[in-house]
Amino acid sequence: xxxxxxxxxxxxxxxxxxxxxxxxxxxxxxxxxxxxxxxxxxxxxxxxxxxxxxxxxxxxxxxxxxxxxxxxxxxxxxxxxxxxxxxxxxxxxxxxxxxxxxxxxxxxxxxxxxxxxxxxxxxxxxxxxxxxxxxxxxxxxxxxxxxxxxxxxxxxxxxxxxxxxxxxxxxxxxxxxxxxxxxxxxxxxxxxxxxxxxxxxxxxxxxxxxxxxxxxxxxxxxxxxxxxxxxxxxxxxxxxxxxxxxxxxxxxxxxxxxxxxxxxxxxxxxxxxxxxxxxxxx
Numbered sequence: 001x002x003x004x005x006x007x008x009x010x011x012x013x014x015x016x017x018x019x020x021x022x023x024x025x026x027x028x029x030x031x032x033x034x035x036x037x038x039x040x041x042x043x044x045x046x047x048x049x050x051x052x053x054x055x056x057x058x059x060x061x062x063x064x065x066x067x068x069x070x071x072x073x074x075x076x077x078x079x080x081x082x083x084x085x086x087x088x089x090x091x092x093x094x095x096x097x098x099x100x101x102x103x104x105x106x107x108x109x110x111x112x113x114x115x116x117x118x119x120x121x122x123x124x125x126x127x128x129x130x131x132x133x134x135x136x137x138x139x140x141x142x143x144x145x146x147x148x149x150x151x152x153x154x155x156x157x158x159x160x161x162x163x164x165x166x167x168x169x170x171x172x173x174x175x176x177x178x179x180x181x182x183x184x185x186x187x188x189x190x191x192x193x194x195x196x197x198x199x200x201x202x203x204x205x206x207x208x209x210x211x212x213x214x215x216x217x218x219x220x221x222x223x224x225x226x227x228x229x230x231x232x233x234x235x236x237x238x239x240x241x242x243x244x245x246x247x248x249x250x251x252x253x254x255x256x257x258x259x260x261x262x263x264x265x266x267x268x269x270x271x272x273x274x275x276x277x278x279x280x281x282x
Contacts, residue, residue: 028074031053051262055264056071076204124221175262221249224278
């Protein structure tokens with residue numbers, strides 16, 4: 001099941017949608033949001049595990065006049081191809097590099113949330129001259145020594161219970177109770193996208209996160225880096241954001257009051273302000 005993006009339901013947001021095939025034949029679906037500003041900076045946004053580019057709708061709405069913005073569905077997600085196999089952060093980073101080639105973008109500011117933050121780090125490690133700046137949101141370079149086991153257990157739970165069996169757990173990690181009560185349609189949309197996942201792709205992406213160790217890239221980053229985390233993020237807690245801050249030269253840290261794990265949805269104004277500030281630092 002492929003869900004419409006929230007942006008497709010909003011008449012005030014326009015984008016040029018497209019698709020291209022990676023070098024290994026995976027279709028990547030994307031949207032480019034043009035800016036009215038001449039010579040606008042370029043910004044690429046990478047979504048979180050088991051969701052899609054609609055994670056960024058509220059942020060895009062706030063930044064559209066300040067940047068040319070790319071959103072896309074990572075392989076195995078949303079409207080992109082769903083090949084089964086081994087997924088790695090570097091593979092997803094290569095996909096982004098090929099997508100930028102397809103668009104003719106030599107470089108961009110790269111922002112990623114959760115899984116997207118891991119991909120952003122891998123991209124910057126593989127293509128350091130192409131990442132003008134990084135926004136690492138609700139993410140980590142390494143989930144710890146137990147992560148391979150824990151993420152595979154999460155995939156096993158999805159297989160045993162079905163994706164629907166994980167929803168209550170996911171929603172409480174994604175959003176605060178206050179946000180959930182006040183924004184039922186946004187929560188419903190995110191839930192529907194989650195339920196539309198292919199299980200094998202979900203399991204492969206869980207393994208990607210469990211196995212990811214991107215710490216060796218961090219000391220070499222010389223671009224501006226903004227690290228952002230929800231105050232109540234239980235999935236990638238503030239301690240992980242502080243570890244990123246300590247490892248990355250020229251980085252800043254913003255803790256979003258009351259935010260949980262999906263601050264681009266729950267707190268789009270704060271995230272847009274931080275990314276906007278990052279664009280000004282380039």
